[in-house]
Amino acid sequence: MASRLIEDSPEDQRRAQAEWEREIREASERRDTDYDAGLPALKRLFDIAHGNSGQCRKVAAFLLGLYNGQRFPFDMTDLRSVDQEIFEDMLLVLRMDSCPRAEVHTYFANGGRAFEQLANDWQLHTSAWEPTDKGMSRQRDGYMCFIEPTTTDGQLGWRWLIQSGGGLAWRGGNEITRVAEGQIYSASYGARYAKEAIDQWFERGGETPHRDEV
Structure with a gap:
């Protein structure tokens, strides 16, 4: 006996289409919200990374890990030793970068050079062959x-x-x-x-x- 193809009714198709459009709209709204909160946090962290304390070095390492994780691997346990405000900004940047509009260094003028200089200032480049x-x-x-x-x-x-x-x-x-x-x-x-x-x-x-x- 030949099997019969069961098709969704027009009403089911309309509901599925509406659900799909709702999910797309909500995802877009979340990305906008994450961007609006993440970009100022990124700039705050970038300023902190140019300080001279131990926390500044860890912030620099965090940003460089987002910039190029293969060249600058970041130790996640360092998140335990930064101030709460810095930690919250790191989370905001991570949320923004989870579905990025652009690479983190491109939000800054001459960003590639600036991030490489940051690595050089903190001697975070891999020195070994x-x-x-x-x-x-x-x-x-x-x-x-x-x-x-x-x-x-x-x-x-x-x-x-x-x-x-x-x-x-x-x-x-x-x-x-x-x-x-x-x-x-x-x-x-x-x-x-x-x-x-x-x-x-x-x-x-x-x-x-x-x-x-x-």
């Missing part, structure tokens, strides 16, 4: 540093480079600029020598070398 798909990298003083293995005429070596721009660190604009690079020909100690070469570049003054290094 981290593995990449080609080698290893780290951030230092607003630059990105890379070390990658290479092979030239069958000889294993290590290439190092320092760059600004590209949105990976706070120096420079959208375009990536290589400010220094070099090659180390050593299979056993090349990576270590490459790290030392990068450190020496910074110690000499970077893009503006000390007078006796020119």
Whole structure:
């Protein structure tokens, strides 16, 4: 026996449509409410993050976690040690950012640079070398540093480079600029020598070398 398709009545369809429209309207109203409360809270937290107390550092870490959680993981237990008003503002920002209209840094002029500078001021950038798909990298003083293995005429070596721009660190604009690079020909100690070469570049003054290094 063939089965019969049971269709909703016109009245059921109208009720379902009305319910769907109500849910959409309420969700939009909640987003508006969260935005109206969250944006002022975000700006208050941003001001606090530029202070000089232990709480200010935790607020900075919280904001950077929203900005880029992979690069700046935030310890949630730090929420226990901030003042109640700060904690409430954090919750307001979280509600706003749960269904964001924009990334948190875009609410500020030159927001990407401002947040990267905030990380630099509090030294919240990862200072250790981290593995990449080609080698290893780290951030230092607003630059990105890379070390990658290479092979030239069958000889294993290590290439190092320092760059600004590209949105990976706070120096420079959208375009990536290589400010220094070099090659180390050593299979056993090349990576270590490459790290030392990068450190020496910074110690000499970077893009503006000390007078006796020119």
